[in-house]
Amino acid sequence: MLSRTASELYWMSRYLERAENLARMLDVSYSLSLMPQDGRGNGLEELAMPLLITGTLETYLERHGQLHAERMLHFFALDEDNQASIYNCLRAARINAHAVRGRITADIWENINATWLEVRSIANEGLGRYGISRFCEWVKERSHLFRGATYGTIMRGEAYRFIRLGTFIERADNTLRLLDARYEMLGEEAEEVSDTSARGYYQWSALLRALSSFEAYTEIYRGSPGAHQVSELLLLRADVPRSLRACMEELNHILASLPGDNGRPAQRLAAELDARLRYTAIGEILDEGLHTWLTDFILLVRQLARAIHSSYLEAV
Known part of the structure; x- marks a missing residue:
């Protein structure tokens, strides 16, 4: 193509x-x-x-x-x-x-x-x-x-794969930015263990609804949504369609299926990010600092987008 x-x-x-x-x-x-x-x-x-x-x-x-x-x-x-x-x-x-x-x-x-x-x-x-x-x-x-x-x-050919690439790179970036923005808006309330404040409840619930994940949350967790549970759901759950991990699994799979050697830098980075999410626990992310972790991963997703562009979308 x-x-x-x-x-x-x-x-x-x-x-x-x-x-x-x-x-x-x-x-x-x-x-x-x-x-x-x-x-x-x-x-x-x-x-x-x-x-x-x-x-x-x-x-x-x-x-x-x-x-x-x-x-x-x-x-x-x-x-x-x-x-x-x-x-x-x-x-x-x-x-x-x-x-x-x-x-x-x-x-x-x-x-x-x-x-x-x-x-x-x-x-x-x-x-x-x-x-x-x-x-x-x-x-x-x-x-x-x-x-x-x-x-x-x-048809499940290259056209389909590039359409899906665009979808999931954009979705991954959006999930990261939305989660980071809501976490920063809550300020000190986001650090509370229970997150029982009315403001915290509505902020986290609104975020889950914005990402069509509220029903998934109520099925998996008990109690009011808080930073720990919401972050785990939206970052590390592979079975939640708009989660970061679900996006990275799709990107890794799509890039690995594209023929040729030009895409190796993008394929390698996608595999690394997929593995990082697969073997990371939410406690490790929160210990590092959620805002810091999200900011770093936003840059990594941007780096992956640049790798995809230089590997497949630039005229040689």
Whole structure:
């Protein structure tokens, strides 16, 4: 497969996964901003959290000068001038899909194209009239349909593998960033053994729901969610689809199945990260410091993404 084609398939799926992850991030922040703030602010800080996580807060402040709920929601979701918005992620996914129409099925293309046409209609209507929660659910639904069309209709060849690579590298990065942001927001409360405060309960529960892992948590653990259990679930449980370990296992498997010797640096790093998660206990992570560990692993995932790019996606 040509590196250009591989790159477009990879980024098509990365942008769609990113749009879904941004919607999850925005939905949980919006929901928490509506709760009583217990003297901690008026909810604007919570709404600004997605901007902090994605590194777009400074850009927003340069354009708008101050935090404003309606402007922040529009900026993050539907702003055409914000390259990191959900709107622009869906546009970029459609551009990449159009370039590789000959390598994807009609079902995949129709899903992505219909998503782009509908988000343009939503943008014209305005987020206020459409509803932020409804919009976030719509984005997640369109992403689910894309994955269903991919899994159900495309041949299990190189095109399928590069689509899956994009999905899991983006998902791994998102899980790490969301967990780190929630842990940092709780501050000293995150270190409590029981995490029985109402604020801690709702913060951890919101994070689990954002990553579609709340049901998994209630099945595996007893009691209120806290830093220890939530971190173990989202980092080390291979049976939780959006966990870091589940993502790394998939990345390791996909990279190992790609032919040729060019990908050895990426394959080696993926195998190392997979093994590290396989043989690490949550106690070791917490002893090191969760924030420190997460920050280091975010850099490692970024290093793996660069290795994938240089191994497969750059023209030789």
